[in-house]
Amino acid sequence: MSxxxxxxxxxxxxxxxxxxxxxxxxxxxSIIAMCCAVVILAILIAAPWWAGRAxxxxxGEVFLYLSLASLWNLMAxxxxxxxxxxxxFVGFGGYMLxxxxxxxxxxxxxxxxxxxxxxxxxxxxxxxxVFRLRGAYFAIGTWVVAEVFRLSFAQVSSLGGGSGTSLPIxxxxxxxxxxxxxxxxxxxxxxxxxxxxxAAVFLFLRSRKGLALSAIRxxxxxxxxxxxxxxxxxFLVYVVTAALTAMVGALIxxxxxxxxxxxxxxxxxxxxxxxxxxxxxxxxxxEGPIIGTLVFFALRETLADLGxxxxxxxxxxxxxxxxxxxxxxxxxxxxxxxxxxxxxxxRVKSKDT
Numbered sequence: 629m630s631x632x633x634x635x636x637x638x639x640x641x642x643x644x645x646x647x648x649x650x651x652x653x654x655x656x657x658s659i660i661a662m663c664c665a666v667v668i669l670a671i672l673i674a675a676p677w678w679a680g681r682a683x684x685x686x687x688g689e690v691f692l693y694l695s696l697a698s699l700w701n702l703m704a705x706x707x708x709x710x711x712x713x714x715x716x717f718v719g720f721g722g723y724m725l726x727x728x729x730x731x732x733x734x735x736x737x738x739x740x741x742x743x744x745x746x747x748x749x750x751x752x753x754x755x756x757x758v759f760r761l762r763g764a765y766f767a768i769g770t771w772v773v774a775e776v777f778r779l780s781f782a783q784v785s786s787l788g789g790g791s792g793t794s795l796p797i798x799x800x801x802x803x804x805x806x807x808x809x810x811x812x813x814x815x816x817x818x819x820x821x822x823x824x825x826x827a828a829v830f831l832f833l834r835s836r837k838g839l840a841l842s843a844i845r846x847x848x849x850x851x852x853x854x855x856x857x858x859x860x861x862x863f864l865v866y867v868v869t870a871a872l873t874a875m876v877g878a879l880i881x882x883x884x885x886x887x888x889x890x891x892x893x894x895x896x897x898x899x900x901x902x903x904x905x906x907x908x909x910x911x912x913x914x915e916g917p918i919i920g921t922l923v924f925f926a927l928r929e930t931l932a933d934l935g936x937x938x939x940x941x942x943x944x945x946x947x948x949x950x951x952x953x954x955x956x957x958x959x960x961x962x963x964x965x966x967x968x969x970x971x972x973x974x975r976v977k978s979k980d981t
Contacts, residue, residue, distance in 0.1 A: 661969035672819055676812045684815045688883065690925055691822035695876045696898065697905040697917035699869045702829050705912035706841045707865040708848070713770030715899050716754075716777045717747050717870045719892030721877030723781050726887055729799045731786075736803055737817070740878040747874025748867050755866045759859065771895065778893035792888025800885060814883050821879055825872055830914060832868070833972050837861060845912065904942060908949045910956025914970040919957050 675684055696714070703709040724743035728734045734742060758769040782790040804810045832838050840861050843851040852858055877898075881887045891897075901924065909920020927945065931938040953960045961967060 655968055655971065657967050658969055658971040669823065673816070676815065681811060684811060686925070686929075688815050688818035690921060691818040692876055692880055693902065693905065693924070694917060694921045695822045695825040696873065696902045697909070697921055698825050698829050698914070699873050699876075700899075700902050701906045701911060701913075701917050702832070703865060703869050705906065705916075706833070706845050707862045708845060709862060709866060710767050711770040712767045712895065712899055712903070713772070713774035714869075714873055714902065715893045715895055715897070716770070716774035717751070717873040718877035718880065718898040719774075719781065719887075719889070720750060720777055721747055721874030722881035722887050722892045723784075723787060724874065725878035725882055726787060726793065726795065730796065736799060736882055740817075740875055740882070743878035744871045744875035747877075748871035751867045751870030754870075755863055759863065759866075774893055774895070778889045781892070782889040788888065790889060792886060792891070794886040795882075814879075817879055818883070821876055825876070826914070828868075828872065830970055830972075833914070837864065838972075841865065904946055906956075907946060908956055910958030910962075913956075913958050913962070914972070915962075916956050916958045923957065 672687070675687065679687070696718070700711070700714055703711055703714075721740075721743040724746050725736065725739045728739035728742050729736055732739075754773055758766060758773060761769045781787065787793050800810065804813050833841065840851065840856045843854065843856055844858055844861060848858060877892070881892065884891075905920035905924045906917055907920070908923055909918065910916025923945075924942075927942060928938070931941050934941075949956065955963070
């Protein structure tokens with residue numbers, strides 16, 4: 629057999645020794661990013677000792693939106709499940725928190741975990757139903773499911789019906805003895821949920837299921853021909869995302885201390901803004917939702933006092949980004965400097981470097 633393409637000792641036609649190459653996932657940028665992330669996390673954990681009450685409340689909201697954006701990005705950016713009904717699980721998680729604490733007597737933190745488990749359970753029949761739809765029909769179907777959830781909980785008189793209800797004082801005090809301690813606890817819970825969500829998404833994408841998901845994102849037909857069970861993979865992503873979204877929703881309304889159907893299942897607050905964050909940050913990347921969340925809150929804090937002009941500005945920003953940078957702001961950065969802060973992809977490099 630001819631070996632014209634290879635020299636002796638496994639050397640390619642370009643003179644490079646194949647044995648001198650290695651495949652790696654990490655890079656110098658990702659190592660530096662992980663070290664910086666540890667330092668930033670330590671600083672954020674210590675925020676109650678250096679940040680004011682308003683700053684902690686704002687950062688807690690940032691963490692919760694980051695969690696929702698990362699979960700929606702996992703669904704839409706990797707699994708191709710473009711849902712406009714994730715408010716269904718945000719509201720469901722909030723109502724389960726209230727039900728488990730008021731009627732079952734569970735501690736709020738335990739109830740948050742319980743809300744996540746119940747969210748996963750309710751997502752199983754929902755997924756079985758909406759997975760019969762494709763494309764735009766799937767998106768509309770998820771919104772219809774969210775509306776069914778809203779109308780259903782509006783009929784539950786024990787949870788306030790259409791006007792909603794508030795958490796009893798005894799449940800609020802069970803979190804901590806004083807107001808300051810409760811605010812610290814709420815902040816740490818929001819930070820913890822954000823870290824949990826990002827870590828869960830990162831580990832999932834690095835697993836074998838994550839490889840299958842990446843293959844499905846790149847070419848669904850080719851992935852199917854390789855033996856990947858597309859339906860089961862997407863189903864798993866939907867259920868896991870629903871569980872974590874329900875936990876985030878429970879924490880959101882634990883901080884608000886009050887819930888109503890319109891607030892719990894608001895498509896603007898829990899889906900439209902989340903989609904905006906992912907689109908401008910960069911869909912299909914872990915870094916995108918982080919950048920998008922920072923940009924969204926920077927715009928909100930700067931322009932919120934302008935009323936409807938604020939919403940118009942958000943729309944203009946989204947249009948400009950979609951036209952000029954279809955892959956989002958992180959897509960521009962990645963194309964310009966070839967950066968990857970989360971080591972997910974594979975790279976070939978020389979062992980000598």
